[in-house]
Amino acid sequence: MRYLPFGSTGAIVSELGFGGIPIIRLTTEDAVRVLKRAYDRGITFFDTANSYEGSEEKFGSALSGVREKIFIATKSKKRDGKGVTEHIELSLKRMKTDYIDLFQFHQVVQEKDWQAIIAPGGALDAALEARQQGKVRFIGITSHGIPTALKAISTGEFVSIQFPFNFIETGAAESLLPLAQKTGLAFIAMKPFAGGAITDASLAFKFLRSHPYVLPIPGCDSVESVDQVSSFYESPNTVSEEDRRAMESIADTLGKEFCRRCEYCQPCPHGVSITLGMTYQLLASRMSPRVACGYVTKALETIPRCVECGACLPKCPYNLPIPDMLKKHYALFREHRKLYHNEQN
Structure with a gap:
């Protein structure tokens, strides 16, 4: 060292x-x-x-x-x-x-x-x-x-x-x-x-x-x-x-659905916490689902406000399918939250 x-x-x-x-x-x-x-x-x-x-x-x-x-x-x-x-x-x-x-x-x-x-x-x-x-x-x-x-x-x-x-x-x-x-x-x-x-x-x-x-x-x-x-x-x-x-291949593959957390997509006109919603899957893998649920519950609960108006899409420099990713990550969050609540009970 x-x-x-x-x-x-x-x-x-x-x-x-x-x-x-x-x-x-x-x-x-x-x-x-x-x-x-x-x-x-x-x-x-x-x-x-x-x-x-x-x-x-x-x-x-x-x-x-x-x-x-x-x-x-x-x-x-x-x-x-x-x-x-x-x-x-x-x-x-x-x-x-x-x-x-x-x-x-x-x-x-x-x-x-x-x-x-x-x-x-x-x-x-x-x-x-x-x-x-x-x-x-x-x-x-x-x-x-x-x-x-x-x-x-x-x-x-x-x-x-x-x-x-x-x-x-x-x-x-x-x-x-x-x-x-x-x-x-x-x-x-x-x-x-x-x-x-x-x-x-x-x-x-x-x-x-x-x-x-x-x-x-x-x-x-x-x-x-x-x-x-x-x-x-x-x-x-x-x-x-x-x-x-190998680096280029991995970057090309992940680039299709990888949020860089630049926040250019925000603010959402409907109050959706886009960045935390977009990164929840990786956050849960790093922190553990239990900790991640507690860490971002307030933010993730804004995702149902998404009406797919598309205001965020042209702002994303990486052309990510933001509404689709939000739906997928919200479904994962709900699964994790249910497991966490079952553990508590």
């Missing part, structure tokens, strides 16, 4: 990170075992979020004993100052730490969210105050939309950008990644497996390692998966023509 500068912050982190979603579905005991294994394998960058059920607490249980040797990143979806302050305090408590290395604004895509964050007395001001108080070292932002990400970078307020990057979602390579390099921002690659759509880990990391400026944060739910992913970094990276053809 190599250790590299985290952008221009002066911090040094492992070239491979750890994403905190999959440990949601593990018991605390199992999650602690996985996290400690990641640390033992040389991983020092750990990323989670306030909204990842139980993840921050598991980070605290596993990593508080090596706190000074690791770099912890978390996130908040709050857009107001009070909410961000509360979330920072909650994250500190959950992770048993006095400071957060990287606090990130979570999933900023739409203009209304961006304006709320940068408004006087808003979320950014609260994060800056927390940084002044020593509760936060650095501030970053995560997004699924290129325009918003570019706008955020141009402000000079952030030390990092976290964005989807894998051999299916390559849009960042054209504009976002070069600009991050030019301005000294760290680039954190979320969704290295395209949210679970890529099942060939070796192929996924052959692509990622061919971009040495990128810090991938795969989520692992077992000691074996930690060992597998970290083992890719034990030898030089090579990408053959056969590998490239």
Whole structure:
């Protein structure tokens, strides 16, 4: 494992990170075992979020004993100052730490969210105050939309950008990644497996390692998966023509029904939460159906409002059959919810 500068912050982190979603579905005991294994394998960058059920607490249980040797990143979806302050305090408590290395604004895509964050007395001001108080070292932002990400970078307020990057979602390579390099921002690659759509880990990391400026944060739910992913970094990276053809084939196949979460389709005139509806199948595979149901119930219950008006279709840059996919994913959600309720009873 190599250790590299985290952008221009002066911090040094492992070239491979750890994403905190999959440990949601593990018991605390199992999650602690996985996290400690990641640390033992040389991983020092750990990323989670306030909204990842139980993840921050598991980070605290596993990593508080090596706190000074690791770099912890978390996130908040709050857009107001009070909410961000509360979330920072909650994250500190959950992770048993006095400071957060990287606090990130979570999933900023739409203009209304961006304006709320940068408004006087808003979320950014609260994060800056927390940084002044020593509760936060650095501030970053995560997004699924290129325009918003570019706008955020141009402000000079952030030390990092976290964005989807894998051999299916390559849009960042054209504009976002070069600009991050030019301005000294760290680039954190979320969704290295395209949210679970890529099942060939070796192929996924052959692509990622061919971009040495990128810090991938795969989520692992077992000691074996930690060992597998970290083992890719034990030898030089090579990408053959056969590998490239395999990547192209997978991307072409998934492209027909793969939502990139860019949110260009929103807002829906009927109030349908399109993005979460479009991504529910992958979300359930990553979080487990039980956790996913609880996580998105409110959003998924808006899907029956869809009248197939077609307003979303021309907005989708990938020409996805949005109403059909929403119907299919809503049916899956109802199956999962029924199973969950049966378990409770």
